[in-house]
Amino acid sequence: MTVDGRLLEEVKTLIDQQDTVGLKKLLDQMRPADVADLIEHSGKDEGLFIFRLLEPEGAGDVLMEIESPVQERILKGLDSEAISQIVEELDSDDAADVVGDLPADRAKEVIEAVGDEVTEDLEKLLPYPEDTAGGIMALEFVAVKAGATVGDAIESIREKREEVENLYYIWVTDDSGRLAGVISLKDLVLEPPDKIVSEIMNPEVISVNVKADQEDAIHLAKRYDLVNIPVVDDSHRLVGRITHDDIIDVIEEEVDEDMALMAGVIDQEITEHSAIKISRARLPWLVTALFGGILAASVINQFESSLEKVIALSFFFPVIMAMGGNTGIQTSTVVIRGLATGDISLASTGKRIWMEMRVALINGLTCGLILWLIVGFWLGDYRLASIVSSALVLIILISGLVGSAVPLALKKLNIDPALAAGPFITTYNDILSLLIYLSLVTFFLCDPL
Amino acid sequence: MTVDGRLLEEVKTLIDQQDTVGLKKLLDQMRPADVADLIEHSGKDEGLFIFRLLEPEGAGDVLMEIESPVQERILKGLDSEAISQIVEELDSDDAADVVGDLPADRAKEVIEAVGDEVTEDLEKLLPYPEDTAGGIMALEFVAVKAGATVGDAIESIREKREEVENLYYIWVTDDSGRLAGVISLKDLVLEPPDKIVSEIMNPEVISVNVKADQEDAIHLAKRYDLVNIPVVDDSHRLVGRITHDDIIDVIEEEVDEDMALMAGVIDQEITEHSAIKISRARLPWLVTALFGGILAASVINQFESSLEKVIALSFFFPVIMAMGGNTGIQTSTVVIRGLATGDISLASTGKRIWMEMRVALINGLTCGLILWLIVGFWLGDYRLASIVSSALVLIILISGLVGSAVPLALKKLNIDPALAAGPFITTYNDILSLLIYLSLVTFFLCDPL
Numbered sequence: 071m072t073v074d075g076r077l078l079e080e081v082k083t084l085i086d087q088q089d090t091v092g093l094k095k096l097l098d099q100m101r102p103a104d105v106a107d108l109i110e111h112s113g114k115d116e117g118l119f120i121f122r123l124l125e126p127e128g129a130g131d132v133l134m135e136i137e138s139p140v141q142e143r144i145l146k147g148l149d150s151e152a153i154s155q156i157v158e159e160l161d162s163d164d165a166a167d168v169v170g171d172l173p174a175d176r177a178k179e180v181i182e183a184v185g186d187e188v189t190e191d192l193e194k195l196l197p198y199p200e201d202t203a204g205g206i207m208a209l210e211f212v213a214v215k216a217g218a219t220v221g222d223a224i225e226s227i228r229e230k231r232e233e234v235e236n237l238y239y240i241w242v243t244d245d246s247g248r249l250a251g252v253i254s255l256k257d258l259v260l261e262p263p264d265k266i267v268s269e270i271m272n273p274e275v276i277s278v279n280v281k282a283d284q285e286d287a288i289h290l291a292k293r294y295d296l297v298n299i300p301v302v303d304d305s306h307r308l309v310g311r312i313t314h315d316d317i318i319d320v321i322e323e324e325v326d327e328d329m330a331l332m333a334g335v336i337d338q339e340i341t342e343h344s345a346i347k348i349s350r351a352r353l354p355w356l357v358t359a360l361f362g363g364i365l366a367a368s369v370i371n372q373f374e375s376s377l378e379k380v381i382a383l384s385f386f387f388p389v390i391m392a393m394g395g396n397t398g399i400q401t402s403t404v405v406i407r408g409l410a411t412g413d414i415s416l417a418s419t420g421k422r423i424w425m426e427m428r429v430a431l432i433n434g435l436t437c438g439l440i441l442w443l444i445v446g447f448w449l450g451d452y453r454l455a456s457i458v459s460s461a462l463v464l465i466i467l468i469s470g471l472v473g474s475a476v477p478l479a480l481k482k483l484n485i486d487p488a489l490a491a492g493p494f495i496t497t498y499n500d501i502l503s504l505l506i507y508l509s510l511v512t513f514f515l516c517d518p519l
Numbered sequence: 520m521t522v523d524g525r526l527l528e529e530v531k532t533l534i535d536q537q538d539t540v541g542l543k544k545l546l547d548q549m550r551p552a553d554v555a556d557l558i559e560h561s562g563k564d565e566g567l568f569i570f571r572l573l574e575p576e577g578a579g580d581v582l583m584e585i586e587s588p589v590q591e592r593i594l595k596g597l598d599s600e601a602i603s604q605i606v607e608e609l610d611s612d613d614a615a616d617v618v619g620d621l622p623a624d625r626a627k628e629v630i631e632a633v634g635d636e637v638t639e640d641l642e643k644l645l646p647y648p649e650d651t652a653g654g655i656m657a658l659e660f661v662a663v664k665a666g667a668t669v670g671d672a673i674e675s676i677r678e679k680r681e682e683v684e685n686l687y688y689i690w691v692t693d694d695s696g697r698l699a700g701v702i703s704l705k706d707l708v709l710e711p712p713d714k715i716v717s718e719i720m721n722p723e724v725i726s727v728n729v730k731a732d733q734e735d736a737i738h739l740a741k742r743y744d745l746v747n748i749p750v751v752d753d754s755h756r757l758v759g760r761i762t763h764d765d766i767i768d769v770i771e772e773e774v775d776e777d778m779a780l781m782a783g784v785i786d787q788e789i790t791e792h793s794a795i796k797i798s799r800a801r802l803p804w805l806v807t808a809l810f811g812g813i814l815a816a817s818v819i820n821q822f823e824s825s826l827e828k829v830i831a832l833s834f835f836f837p838v839i840m841a842m843g844g845n846t847g848i849q850t851s852t853v854v855i856r857g858l859a860t861g862d863i864s865l866a867s868t869g870k871r872i873w874m875e876m877r878v879a880l881i882n883g884l885t886c887g888l889i890l891w892l893i894v895g896f897w898l899g900d901y902r903l904a905s906i907v908s909s910a911l912v913l914i915i916l917i918s919g920l921v922g923s924a925v926p927l928a929l930k931k932l933n934i935d936p937a938l939a940a941g942p943f944i945t946t947y948n949d950i951l952s953l954l955i956y957l958s959l960v961t962f963f964l965c966d967p968l
Contacts (some may be wrong), residue, residue: 103742111867137862228709237705238687238746255704256686260677292771293552295764297687297746314763315744321767322741325774326856333852333940334845345877352849353882356915359845360886363838364893370834377830384826384833385819388949389812391840396783396808396942400801403782411771413586428794433802437809444813466805472774491782493845500837 077109085116091429102128106135109144114343115423118147118485126155134164139342142171150176154183161235163208163316166195203287204280206320207301207310212240214267216250221263223253236313238297242271247307249277249300277302280309284320293315328410330487332403334359355493362497363507366504367386373508376515382449383511386458387504393437394469394503395496401426401473402491409477409487416482423474430470434463461507468506469499528558534565541573551577555584558593563792567596576606583613588791599625603632610655610684611637612765615644652736653944655730655769656750656759661689663716665699670712672702685762687746691720696756698726702736726751729758733769738861740766751864777859780937781852783808804942811946815953822957825964831898832960835907836953842886842911843918843952844945850875850922858926858936865931872923879919883912906963909957916956918948 084093097105099119105124109117109132121144123130133141145168147152157165158181166316169177169192181189191209197205210233212224223240230237240258242251251271261270277300278287291299291312299317301310334355342348354438370377370387377383405422408414416420438459445455476495477487489495534540546554548571553813554573558566558581570593573581582590582605594602594617602621604848606614606629618626618641630638640658647653659682663672672689679686689707691700700720710719727736740748740761748766783804791797819826819836826832854871857863863871887908894904925944926936938944 101743224708227705231705231709235744236744237703254686255708256676256680259673259704259708260680262874292767294550295685295767297685297763314746318741318744318767318770321770322860329852329856333848335849335853345874345881348874349878349881349885352878352883356842356845356851356882356886357889359841360838360889363835363841364890366837366841367834370837371831374830377833381823381826381830382820384836385814385816387833387836388815388819388840388953389809391837392808392812392815392946392949393805395844396805396945399782400784400804403778404784407775407778411775425794425797429798429801432794432798433805436798436802437805440806440809441813448817493841496845499843500841504837 072373077108080109081112081120082116085119090123093120093257097123102131103135106133109136110140114143118144122148122152123470127159130156130159130164131166134160145172150179150183152353154175154180158184158188161208161210162191162195163206163310166192167200170196170200198280201284202280203278203282203284203299203301203312204310206287206316207280207312208316209310210234211298211300211308211311212237213243213308214240215439216242216244216266216268216271218267219263220258220261220265220267223258223267224263233328235507236315241275241300241311242267242282243308246305249275249302249306249308251275252300275300277305277308278304278312285324287312288317288324292321293412315471324410327486328406328488331486332406332491334493359497362493362501366497366501369501370503370508373512376508376512380454380511380515382451382454383508383515386445386507389441390503390507391500392463394465394499397430397433397466397469398493398496398499399475401430401470402477402495405474405477406487406491409481416478420480422478423471426470426474427467430467433470434466437466438463455513457511458507461510464510465503465506472499472502526557530557530561530569531565533659534568535894539572542569542746546572550557551580554581558585559589561666563592567593571597571601576608579605579613583609594621599628599632607633607637607851610657610659611640611644612655612759615641615654616617616649619649619880647729650733651729652727652731652733652750652761653737653759655733655765656729656761657765658759659683660747660749660757660760661686662692662757663689665691665693665715665717665720667691667716669707669710669714669716669719672707672716673712673880685764690724690749690757690760691716692757695754698724698751698755698757701749701873702722724749726757727756727761728753734773736761737766737769737773741770742861747964773859774936777855777937781855781940783942808942808946811942811950815946818950818953819957822961823958825961829903829960829964831900831903832964835894835956837891838907839911839952839956840912840949843948844901846879846882846915847922847945847948848916848940850879850919851926851944854923854926855936855940858930864915865927868927868931871927872920875923876916882919883915886915887912903960903964906960907956910959913959914952914955917951921948921951 081093081096082094109120112120117140121129121132133144157168160168165188169180172180181192194209195204212226212230212234227237227240237255239252239254241249242253244250251268251273252275253271254269257270276290276294276296278290280303281300287299290296293498297314299312300308301312303309308324335352397514441462442455442459445458446452472495477490480487480490530542530545533545558569559567566589570578570581582593585593599600606617609617614637618629621629630641661675661679661683663675675687676686686704688701688703691696691702693699700717700722701724702716702720706719725739725743725745727739729750736748739745746763748761749757750761752758784801834910854863890911891904891908894907895901921944926939929936929939
């Protein structure tokens with residue numbers, strides 16, 4: 071799927087030979103996504119060199135396909151005039167994204183340099199936060215009044231032929247601009263020109279409020295298999311549309327964010343070229359885990375006298391932590407993913423936790439039995455085996471509870487539940503597991519201290 | 520996004536009152552996805568009761584929106600005739616999915632009961648493995664010959680008006696049925712009826728081979744922002760199309776699979792109602808981790824004499840394992856996600872590992888320094904602090920290497936790389952980390968044994 075080595079070699083040779091004509095010809099034959107890939111896989115200077123060779127029309131499409139860190143670098147290398155030329159050619163939502171990401175002074179220069187129409191679009195879109203429906207909608211769509219005919223609708227499409235790409239539906243509005251219905255182009259193409267659109271429209275049109283979270287918009291699209299989502303304001307007036315490529319982008323973005331939180335990394339670090347930047351993003355999580363580990367060390371320190379008496383107690387630290395950790399990850403991942411896809415709702419919180427507790431009980435008893443047999447057989451100490459195994463059952467139960475309750479609680483507090491599978495909670499789980507284990511064994515084996 | 524409690528209550532009351540008329544009326548006003556949600560959130564018998572009330576046309580749409588475990592249960596409750604009636608109404612790809620999932624004898628009954636046309640479609644689609652382009656494509660599409668006019672194309676659409684939903688593109692084929700171009704309905708609606716389609720088609724049409732992996736098809740759709748993907752056979756003859764809802768479904772499915780492997784759970788367990796089934800799916804992973812933990816215990820056992828000399832050595836087990844574990848998860852998650860989205864290619868394996876090693880070095884040195892300061896200050900033993908910290912640096916480096924190399928190696932061996940972040944590798948990491956740590960401290964602190 072990605073650029074092959076041969077193409078990369080060919081481009082390098084052309085750059086080295088300063089053969090801009092040959093390079094331009096090669097780039098002209100490529101699709102925007104492929105040129106973007108080529109730039110991502112080229113060095114810093116070569117990438118910029120290739121990008122500068124593109125015509126403003128094509129350059130915009132390429133720019134939108136380039137991953138953020140590289141995109142940022144390219145924009146840094148261009149002057150405001152070059153950026154303005156590209157922004158002029160972009161769809162309104164992409165234009166707003168590019169300008170919104172520029173430093174304030176450069177954004178101002180670009181807004182001043184572009185045509186009035188583009189400036190107007192930017193001023194409409196820039197105020198919306200990036201992760202709302204308004205932040206991902208585009209202003210390019212086709213809408214007609216309810217009294218219009220199919221012929222009128224086709225004329226409206228003709229007028230916007232160049233401007234509106236990927237047109238599959240047109241919308242119908244009432245006299246105040248409120249969304250009243252939707253017509254697919256398939257129906258439009260089959261109806262006679264004098265038919266009134268309100269007679270063939272589907273009035274049951276699903277829309278999303280401009281201030282809604284982008285996640286809500288995407289849930290609607292997935293749930294009802296929408297290719298486009300119309301965006302409306304508080305008075306239900308049609309103000310924009312979210313297109314299918316943005317729907318897919320947001321789905322991927324949400325997954326990236328969740329995975330990043332769960333692993334303690336930043337998303338989009340894949341195309342980041344600086345080891346320092348990646349390490350800066352990962353270090354806070356590692357340092358959190360480090361301090362958690364040191365806290366765990368001090369917990370163990372409290373039980374030093376128990377350890378001195380029965381050195382074998384320390385043998386089971388890895389088992390105890392691994393089982394608590396894995397149970398927690400299993401449970402929290404299922405709940406996090408279920409919340410993300412909408413399969414788990416906050417309405418059924420109690421039911422979910424109850425299910426997880428039953429699963430944890432079955433798994434705890436099974437693993438406890440296995441551990442009891444092995445420890446008993448290995449160390450010949452069935453008293454120790456019984457205590458270690460009981461601790462394991464308890465720890466699996468508690469990890470199941472924490473793993474299911476914490477993401478649900480975070481969601482209720484409007485915090486991303488994916489955090490619950492991250493280093494913070496797993497470290498906490500380690501400490502809790504050790505504490506339970508050491509308290510139990512001390513109480514039953516090493517008492518009186 | 521999900522069914523609210525009030526609606527559920529209302530439905531329950533209607534069922535209790537045996538008010539099928541009222542219930543039917545309520546269901547008629549709902550969208551298929553919402554009815555599906557209602558059924559998922561109802562009890563076993565109520566769900567089936569609701570489903571039986573639906574008309575065959577609507578029932579199919581609802582069935583396709585129901586999550587697998589519940590869908591299976593519903594189908595078990597229906598006789599072959601009822602299933603045949605539903606299958607008749609489904610799109611070919613959905614029909615093949617439903618029939619393909621039935622037990623062999625029931626599938627045969629259904630295939631015999633449906634009309635010839637549907638049987639033919641099923642026989643075409645059933646041979647394709649579920650996770651290939653052929654396995655997710657539908658046979659409903661509109662294609663015209665290159666010599667046809669726009670008017671002819673519109674007539675073709677009219678003929679298939681009911682059969683082909685979500686039509687946004689039509690395809691153009693040559694005399695042998697080979698895919699030659701694509702026309703958007705937007706262009707079709709704007710061109711005069713006597714225009715020849717080959718003059719307005721885009722000949723640069725992206726397609727996927729029917730035997731290709733579904734993941735490859737989806738990568739194409741994401742990369743080139745495709746709403747539909749035409750599917751061709753080895754002779755490049757057009758045989759089907761993949762629609763946007765299936766594209767999104769497969770994207771979600773791949774994410775579910777990856778997350779499930781990484782957490783050691785099965786996907787689609789969210790809507791599973793049986794604790795036994797969930798626990799049976801998770802237990803193999805937990806038992807693997809359990810045996811890993813016991814292996815780790817036996818490793819520690821080997822170093823018992825070191826532990827007897829310096830009991831404080833066991834304090835650092837949690838730190839050592841947590842840091843190795845978190846580094847491994849960070850690295851492997853980034854690589855797994857990068858491979859899944861196509862941002863990391865196997866061509867740049869060496870580059871990726873080299874980047875991860877540099878990041879691990881920076882993070883290792885930073886964490887090592889922090890640990891050295893804390894341990895030195897806490898225990899006042901700078902010799903111990905130095906050895907523990909050096910072990911930490913080494914462990915972070917090795918975990919970074921394992922975390923990046925293992926998923927890349929798995930991908931090369933055509934095994935799902937997501938396995939690399941799962942319990943198997945994290946357990947292995949625990950053991951390796953302990954072994955490195957205990958060997959180092961024994962060598963420098965406790966020698967000669």
